[in-house]
Amino acid sequence: MRWTWIDRFTAFESRKAATAVKCLSLAEDHFADHFPGFPVMPAPLILEGLAQTGGILVGEANGFKENVVLAKMSAKFAREAYPGEQLTYTATLVDLGATGGRVSGTVKSGDVLVAEADILFAHVGPDQLPPGVTDSKFVFTGELQTLLKTAEAVAVTPATTAG
Template sequence: MKFVLIDRIVSLEMGRRLCAVKNVSLAEEYLADHFPAFPVLPGVLLLEGLVESAGWLVRTKENFAHSMVLLESARNVKYKSFVAPGSQVVYTVEAKAIEDRASSFSGCGTVDGTTILEARFGLRHFNLAEREPAWAAVDARLKEEMKNRYKLLSQQD
């Protein structure tokens, strides 16, 4: 199953800060199991929303140079409340450093102005072909897919 955990990029300060939103819908499949009588967005998916937001900050700053932008470490993750269907999560991530192979961030998620998640985390970025040259075509396809998804996420009304 593939998750896309942000719906729109609201603002971007190139290489510095990004704000994105996620609208939580009861139609999302994982809510049927988490938890049937009290559905809430799983904490790990809240964190993934921050990671995805930071990934777009890396990709745009580096002009989509890497096909892989992955979570490497998470520290001081604090969950402060549950997020129920019908809520809109606003993710804000700030870059501490974005370098060629790694980056570090702080971020938070809010619902109706109340902080529900805070974290410090690091990402690593690379291309698959660095380990196996035959994967260069896969890298190119993934980069193109990310460029197209970014266009969708960053459309302004």
């Protein structure tokens, strides 16, 4: 994976749900061109963050034994996302089977809905790798490993309220 569109997990419940956040900064390159004078986060990047959150949830459910790729998505947008906002991605595992999984998710800024989507993921075996890909775990490598460690830490640390 070349780009990671989530910063960290704030909640992770194995085989059930995951919540991650992305802090939007005007320093990110995509805001310079999308759009000059009216910077908004491109919709595909918003959805990619949600897909990464859901993909990690689906991958973890099987112990990361299978590569998980996005197969299909249907999404609705309620509004745009702007620099300075923090997006919260929430993914809920709806279905999990031998061939993949389905996730329902939302993207919010604070309490305000930005987008919602249903995402279908497929498991890809070593015999289905694209030409030139030799690493059998090509999805869960690189920067994503750091997020996986964060997800594992969140999964084993029960949420507590200070006070």
